[in-house]
Amino acid sequence: MSDEQPGPxxxxxxxxxxxxxxxxxxxxxxxxxxxxxxxxxxxxxEDQVRDIEREGMAQQWPPLG
Incomplete structure (x- = not known):
C-alpha cells in the first residue's frame, strides 16, 4: 500500500x-x-478513515441519515 494518494x-x-x-x-x-x-x-x-468517520457522522451520511 502506498502512502501517496493520486489526489483528494x-x-x-x-x-x-x-x-x-x-x-x-x-x-x-x-x-x-x-x-x-x-x-x-x-x-x-487509518487517519483518513477517522477523518471520514467524523465527517460522515457530522453530516449524517447514509446509512445514518
Whole structure:
C-alpha cells in the first residue's frame, strides 16, 4: 500500500468508505478493527478513515441519515 494518494478523495469515495465502516461495525467488528479493515480495502490510511468517520457522522451520511 502506498502512502501517496493520486489526489483528494471525492465525496462519493468518502461516502463509500463511511458506509463500509458503518456496515463493518454493524456486523460486529470493533471500532479499531473496522477502521483497519476499511483502510486496507480502500487503500487509505487509518487517519483518513477517522477523518471520514467524523465527517460522515457530522453530516449524517447514509446509512445514518
Amino acid at each position: 478523495l471525492t465525496v462519493d469515495q468518502r461516502r463509500a468508505i463511511f458506509k463500509a465502516l458503518v456496515d463493518a461495525q454493524d456486523g460486529g467488528a470493533g471500532v479499531a478493527a473496522s477502521r483497519t479493515t476499511v483502510a486496507g480495502k480502500f487503500e487509505v490510511t
